[in-house]
Amino acid sequence: MSARHQGRGAATLLVIAKEPVPGRVKTRLTPPYTPQEAAFLAEAALADTLHTLLRVPARRRLLVLDGTPGPWLPPGFDVVPQADGGLDERIAAAFARxxxxxxxxxxxxxxxxxxxxLSGVGRDGHDAWFGPAADGGFWALGFADPARAGSVVRGVPMSTDRTGAVQRSRLAEAGLAVANLPELRDVDTAADAAQVAACCPPGSRFTTALASLAEVAR
Structure with missing residues (x-):
């Protein structure tokens, strides 16, 4: 199936993700959760994200995946493998597609x-879009011209509490007009999971998954 939904000014949407395999994802959730429970939560978070992007007009939707697609993947996405290298290299390679x-x-x-x-992305006249994360990283990054991404992303230290600040500075230093998206919290720890679940839309997969683990623990 083609992963296209044409719309004037619509962006190509990419999700960069790991296959939710126990022991490979969300390792900071263990403890208190087991590796299997952490993967269960990761799968729910990924599925929520993918289904949300299906509701955003897009030229194309890509899942840039480390691993193999599973039943959590809805129709509407083209799946491509992540490149080798650090996260900065993998992000740059994703935009190169x-x-x-x-x-x-x-x-x-x-x-x-x-x-x-994401309603203004691609239609608000900016050169770039940046979504900061509460842990100092970022949850979203976009470019009006994806060819600019490589030089701006490569070399940014990833997975630190300065990642977002460095990436945001690199966008400004490149002379790009940047639109700031709202700050969101990543799911990294059990405390993050509880706070994020409280902000999810009613009936979300992630909230349901977290609640089911709480029921089992009783």
Whole structure:
């Protein structure tokens, strides 16, 4: 199936993710959760993210995946493998796949994401879009011209409490007019999971998954 839903000014949407395999995802959730429970929560967060992006008009939707697709993947996405190297290299390579412009990349860790948060991307006249994360990283990054991404992303230290600040500075230093998206919290720890679940839309997969684990623990 083609992963296209044409719309004037619509962006190519990318999700960069790991296959939710126990022991490979959300390791900071263990403890208190087991590796299997952490993967269960990761799968729910990823599925929520993918289904949310299906509700955002897009030229194309890409899942940039480390691993193999599973039943959590809805129709409507083209799946491509992540490149080798650090996260900065993998993000740069993901944008290099985008012939259409603009393009926006999001992670798999913010199931509270709603279509409304992305409503202006690609249609507001900016050169770039940046979504900061509460832990000092970022949950979204976009470019009106994806060809600019490589030089701006490569070399940014990833997975630190300065990642977002460095990436935001690099966008400004490149002379790009940047639109700031709202700050969101990533799901990294058990405390994050509880706070994020409280912000998710009613009936979300992530909230339901977290509640089911709480029931089992009783």
């Amino acid at each position: 985008c012939e259409d412009r603009p393009a926006l990349l999001v992670g798999m860790d913010t199931p509270q994401l709603t279509p409304e948060l």
